[in-house]
Amino acid sequence: MPNLVLGVSGSVAAYRAADLARDLMRAGFSVRVCLTDAAERFVTPDLFEALTGQPCLTDVFDEPERGRMAHIDWARQADVLLIAPATASTLNNLAAGIADDMLTTLALAYEGPVIVAPAMNPSMFLDPTTQKSLRELRERAVLVIEPAEGDVACGESGQGKLAANSRIVEFTVESHRRLGRLKGKTILLTTGPTHEAIDSVRFVGNRSSGKMGAAIAQAAQMMGANLRIVSGPSEAPLPRLAQIVRVDSAREMLEAGLGMADGVDAILGVAAVADFRPKSPFEGKIRREGKPMIIEFEPNPDVLAALAEKAGPDARAIGFAAEPTPDTEAAEEKIRRKGLYALAINDISRRDIGFGADENELTLLFQDGRKLHCPKAPKLLCAFWLLENVFD
Incomplete structure (x- = not known):
């Protein structure tokens, strides 16, 4: 007892x-x-x-x-x-x-x-x-x-x-x-948003608060895992005992992650990585001149896919998809394309579980076709549920 x-x-x-x-x-x-x-x-x-x-x-x-x-x-x-x-x-x-x-x-x-x-x-x-x-x-x-x-x-x-x-x-x-369930496991976690510079002052970003990634980090540490974290700009608290690298852009996140991917048992790509970045960021501050401004964008690297390839086939790669209208077929295609072990989907159209909320609701799809659902719960309990099923 x-x-x-x-x-x-x-x-x-x-x-x-x-x-x-x-x-x-x-x-x-x-x-x-x-x-x-x-x-x-x-x-x-x-x-x-x-x-x-x-x-x-x-x-x-x-x-x-x-x-x-x-x-x-x-x-x-x-x-x-x-x-x-x-x-x-x-x-x-x-x-x-x-x-x-x-x-x-x-x-x-x-x-x-x-x-x-x-x-x-x-x-x-x-x-x-x-x-x-x-x-x-x-x-x-x-x-x-x-x-x-x-x-x-x-x-x-x-x-x-x-x-x-x-x-x-x-x-x-x-x-x-769940205490000690992940003892001996090493997890690489990406979390938070990325900021892609337009000029020295402005950037393109997203509404990710980093709360879900922080909850997963806290749950993983409590379950005994060794943590390596690459975090985009976020105020969500991360465990001090983890190895943490803080970055701004997707390319910085990829570079830091590649340096931490060797020997991990799992990669959790919770970060909301910008798909595109301004092709030629302006040096200094762009001045308003009353004329339309056109910014050319180019694709960012696929951070999770690159980290999964670096870590090797023995590491389980788990992605996150924040979707306004969750699409199972698109999720299954993403699993195949990125070589993921599983993909967690959350519905960001709902304000009670979307960006910045304290609760979440997840659907977890596996590469073998299994599908699990975590009902609405505090993000920390969702994190425990996710880790338990990923390492089951």
């Missing part, structure tokens, strides 16, 4: 942690709970000890076993650390490495997978400091369960509600189940 430490911080949503603890136990976890001082204003240690049959930590000097350091023992014994709800204070302290209570002290000593489920006022959630902390945590492979939209305790409305318990449990179970 996997051991889970449930950290509860001082949000009004702390009352939901009692049901969450029981739901996690029903899902097969042995649950121990750690409360912050502020959480104790809403719930009590006695409640969680009665529900879980385990001691509850509240103070950095707590010693359920005399002579033992509880924050070290619990950190070493845990398979998963889940903090739900996670307040702005707790998130900012985690990102800064501040250990000023039992929960953050335990988290600092813990070396396994960490999941946080934020809950707070929408303005606090969107505050630049909180968002910076969340980016920092994601770069350290902390998994974030996005808060829901709706009315919060103060009466305001927006993104800040603690995610549903069912979603938190599903996310935790699925994340734990």
Whole structure:
């Protein structure tokens, strides 16, 4: 039975942690709970000890076993650390490495997978400091369960509600189940858009946010893979432990990727690479003169096909096709032409799963004719699903 430490911080949503603890136990976890001082204003240690049959930590000097350091023992014994709800204070302290209570002290000593489920006022959630902390945590492979939209305790409305318990449990179970599945595998990932220069100021690009590629990178790292990443211009956080090269154009992406393709087990071409580029970029800035401007374009190299050829037949090449009207026949032709193992298709005409969205829905076509469908889900869960099926 996997051991889970449930950290509860001082949000009004702390009352939901009692049901969450029981739901996690029903899902097969042995649950121990750690409360912050502020959480104790809403719930009590006695409640969680009665529900879980385990001691509850509240103070950095707590010693359920005399002579033992509880924050070290619990950190070493845990398979998963889940903090739900996670307040702005707790998130900012985690990102800064501040250990000023039992929960953050335990988290600092813990070396396994960490999941946080934020809950707070929408303005606090969107505050630049909180968002910076969340980016920092994601770069350290902390998994974030996005808060829901709706009315919060103060009466305001927006993104800040603690995610549903069912979603938190599903996310935790699925994340734990996939731990270490890709240990020993090396993956080359391309992600983000490309920018093709028109002049020294302007470029031709696309609406790719890089979020799907970042989700795949985070999932792959959590599953134990060695990661090599070539990223176009994107603010989506990437795991720090990966080997990362940042580029602008398709030709730069190809050059960087060719230098990283040897010995990989798979290539995931998630990047939205521009098909064409201006043939003769202007040196300096083009001035507006009131006359029409004609720009001649030429084809860009096929980055994924070239990387797949360099990596060799033993490497599985997986492409992505962002289509406004998904076409299975065109996808099958692309698989044959590029020599792909599989192709993931997503419908960018839908605003709820298109560019920049936090959720996605994928159809995965294989070279042998198999077809799988991932229903709408957070991009991180889609990433786990994709990797699991690609390496099945």
